[in-house]
Amino acid sequence: MRAIKNGATHYTPASGIPEVREATARHVTRSTGVPTRMENIVLTPGRKNLLLFALLSLVEAGDEVIIPDPGYPIYRSLVEFIGARAVSLPVRQGNDFRPDPEELRALISPRTRLLIMNSPQNPTGGVLRREDCEAIAGIAVENDLVVVSDEIYSRINYDGEHVSLYALDGMAERTILMDGLSKAWAMCGWRLGFGAMPVEIARRMDTLMINSSSCAAAFTQWAAVEAFESAESDLAVDHMVREFRHRRDVIVDALNSIPGIACHKPEGAFYVFPDITETGWSDRDLAVTLLDEVGVAVLRGTAFGPLGEGHIRLSYANSIDNLTAAADRIATFLGAPVSG
């Protein structure tokens, strides 16, 4: 509100207001330990633009981009939109929804240009461990790959440490770290994403910003400084993460009490990705029918890639009352006793 009253309602430089880029660089340096300067930072109207710009800057039609499967659907749709080929890297429940580095190595071909990683992950809530990140970083360095590391859920990590690929040896010069205000700060409607990347790539993104959005909204950029640097903001995020952890425990227990549903307890983000094969339903039919018949909105697992088959995705960014009511309706619909 202060920024709007002070007249921050005009165009800004394409990559962002210098003071805000500096505050973002301080935030990235603090959270990853990698000395990051304003020149490494690009501010965009949401994290999605950064992904599109990364693809436009680095990938040609016919190139291959490795993406997690199941994974955030926009990875595949943008890769295919620019005429490149999306290559699925399996993320399996049996491995706590973490990819296997050896499977990754086997997918690399002379056409591989980019590797997209996401931890904590949408839709599974899987979190990469330090040993996973080290193995992935080693493969990226050996094969001279650029890595897009989508760490938008980095603060929403319940059990372990968040390891940033950007922070590992030899990675800052080949990684586009993507983050934004949409998740930890619940500012998704403010539209602000930020990326930390090598200066050369940041310059290309600046050109793409000039030719597309011009800039992110000026007052939203100023709000980011408060999000990163005010003590209240930090406490509010910690409070919300504790609340999400409680919601996760409630929804996982409620789902596991329904016969036919097996829900793995995710370590991060705010999604669960239960296996519903034993219910006898396909993920597509169950998702459509739950919405039509009992008013519960879930997504079919295959919306996140072929390997999401047999799963549905639920977001628990909702009140405990609504989550319990949703689980009860699913239980009743599937013919199980209600959880109470």
Ligand SMILES: Cc1ncc(COP(=O)(O)O)c(C=O)c1O
């Ligand atoms: C993995 C992942 N990345 C990015 C986004 C979107 O980020 P933004 O709102 O900054 O465009 C989402 C939103 O659901 C997401 O799940």
